[in-house]
Amino acid sequence: MSSRAEIFANIRRGLRRSEATDAQREAVRERLQSHPRNRIPARSQHDHPAQVELFVRMAEEAAAEIVELDSLEQLPTAAADALEQKGQSELVLASDPTLTELGWAAVRTRVECHQRTGQVGDEASLTLAFAGIAETGTLMLYSRPESPTTLNFLPDTHLVVLSKQDIVGPYEDAWDRLREASPGRLPRTVNMITGPSRSADIEQKLQMGAHGPRQLVIFLIP
C-alpha cells in the first residue's frame, strides 16, 4: 500500500467510516465555496476614515513609517527625501507603470532608479501595495510580472505606495478583493507585511532588521 493510501485508510478507520457520506462531502464543498466568515473583531468595523486612521496607528505601532501625500505625483520627491534621510541614493522600482511613469527625472540627481528584481546589496525598493488591512496595520502585496517578490525582502529599505481607497477593515475584506483580482487561482506569492523585519532570538531582546528590510516606509496617497 502506498503511503498516501495508508494515511487515508488510517484516517478513515479513526473516523469509523470508509468513504465519506454525501452529507459530509456536501458540508465540505459548501464551506469551501461559500467561505463563511468567522467572528470578526469589532475594532475594524467602522467607517472608512476610521479604518484609515486605525491602519496608520497599527502600522506605526509595528514600526512602519507613514508618509501622507496629497497626490501620487509627489512620490518621487517624497521617496528621494526618505532615502536621503537614510543616507541612500539607489532605488529599484517595481515595473508597474503607475510607478515608473512618474516624474523621476526631476529627482535624478538625488536618486538613481532601476527596474529589475531585487538583488543582494540593494539599498531600497519601491513597490505598490494591493491592499492595506486596518485591523493590524498590515500591507498586502502579491507576485506578478510588475511586482517581483524579491523587492519586498532583499533591500534594506522597502518603500510601499498604498492608496487610501485600498484600505479595508479586516483580512476578510482583502481576501474578497484578492479573489476578484485573481480569479480561479491565487498568485504564486501573497505577502502580508506588518512593519519591518525583526528578531528576538538573542536573549528575547527585540532587534530590528533581521533578514528582511530594516525600514518600511508607507506612502499613503488619496
Add this chain to the structure above:
Amino acid sequence: MQIKSPEFKQSARIALQDENLQKALGNLKAGFPGKRAAAVARMPEFEELRDQARDLKNHILEHLDLYLEEFEARVVENGGQVHWCRTSEDARKTILQICREQDAKTVTKGKSMVTEEINLNEYLEENGVRPVETDLGEYILQLRGDHPSHIIAPAIHLNLEDVSEAFHEHHKRPKSDDPAELMAEAREMLRKQFVAADVGITGANFLVAETGSTIIVTNEGNGDLTQTLPKTHIVVSSIEKVVPTLEDMSLFLRLLARSATGQEYSVYNTLSSGNRRPDDQDGPENFHVVLVDNGRSDMVGTQFQEMLRCIRCSACMNHCPVYGSVGGHSYGWVYPGPMGSVLTPQMIGIEKAGLLPNASTFCGKCEEVCPVRIPLPKLMRHWREKEFEKHLSPKAVRWGLGGWAFFAKRPGLYRLMSASASRFMRLLGGKKGKVSSLPMAAGWTDHRDMPVPTGKTFMQQWKARQKQESK
C-alpha cells in the same frame, strides 16, 4: 535528534543547577506571559475566537480526508506536487530525492519543527547535501551543533555570551557582545547562502484547502528569502495543518501571534500557491509539498485526537512552571513542554517518553492559555493511565498505589492509620511545626520542610463539628 526522554529525571536535576540556563529561562518567564496577556486584553473577542477555533478544528478533523484531498487537488492545479509520507524515513528519502533531482549542493531552510521531528539535517549532510538554517535562532544552534529547546524561540536556552562565542569562532571576526551587531553579522553571512542555495525548505503553519496554498508566519523574513530565491521550494508540513478557507486561516492567525509572542500579527505572513507563473520575474520554478504523517493519523478517533488541534503557538510551554524550571532540552526530544508531553509519547512510544506526562504539576495553566482549548492535563493523564496499564510505571509507584488502594478499600483501617500517622508527624514536627526529613519523601524534604498536620484528621474534625452542631 537523539532521544533522551528516558533520562528526564537526571536532565532536569542538572538543568535546575545550571546557572546559565536558569538565567536564560528568566528571559522567557519575564517576556512571553506578560506580552500574551496584554495582547489578549486588547482583543475583547479573544475568548469567542478560541471557541470558534476549537470547533473549527474539530470540524476539520471529522472531515480530514476530504480537506486533504481538496488541498492536494488545488496544489496540483497550481503546478505543484504533493508527497505523502507515512514515516520520518519516507519523508527524509522523498526530500533527498527532490534535492538529487536538482543536483543540489546547498539547501537553505526556514524554521520548521517537522524537519526536526524527521531528523532531516543530519540525513541530508550524510548524503552530501549541506543544509543551512536561516532563522537567527536556528542558525546559532546549527553553528553550535545544538538543537532547539523551544518551538518558536529555539535558542531560548542560550545567553548573549554563547552567541557571541559561536559567531567569533565560526565567522572569524572580532568578538562582539552587542545583539544588534551580532544580528547584522548573521544577516551578512546568510545573504550569500540565500543566493547560493539550489533548494529552499520551509515549514508551513497552515495548508489552505480552498486555494492549495501553504503559509509561513515569521518575523525575520528569512523564510521568504529561503522560498523565493532558489529554483526549488519544498514545503515540509504535517497532515493536521490543513484548514478549509482563507477566512478560516485568518481565524487561526488572529490567535497564533497573540498566543505566541503577544504580537498583534507577525511581520511576514506569506502564502505560496504553486510555482512561479509564466511571466513572473522571480520565484521558484518547482514547488513540492511533503506531508508528514508520523503517527498523526493514528491519533484520529482516539482519546488523543484533540491534540491534533494544536497550532504550535508555544503558549503552553511559555506558561508551564515545569518547562520554566527545567527548559526544553530536559524533555529529551523535539517537542517540549505540555504539548510535547502529549505528542512525544505518541511519536517515540510511551516506553521511552513515560516520564514526560508525569512531569506535570497539573496546575492547568497550559489548558487555560491554549488558543484551541486542548485539555492538555487530561491528555497527559490518559498517557499516565496507558503507562500504568502497560505496567511501565516504576515499582515504587505501583506498590505505593497498591498499598494506598488496600487501605482505601477498608475505611475503618484507613482512618485508624491516617489518625496515627497524623499524630506521629505532629510529634515529629515538635514546636517548629515542620519536618525537615522524612523516610521515602526525600524528593520533597531535600528542598523544603514538610509542614505537619494539625494533629486531627478531617474525619475527626468533621465528627467533632457535627457533635457540636447537634448540641
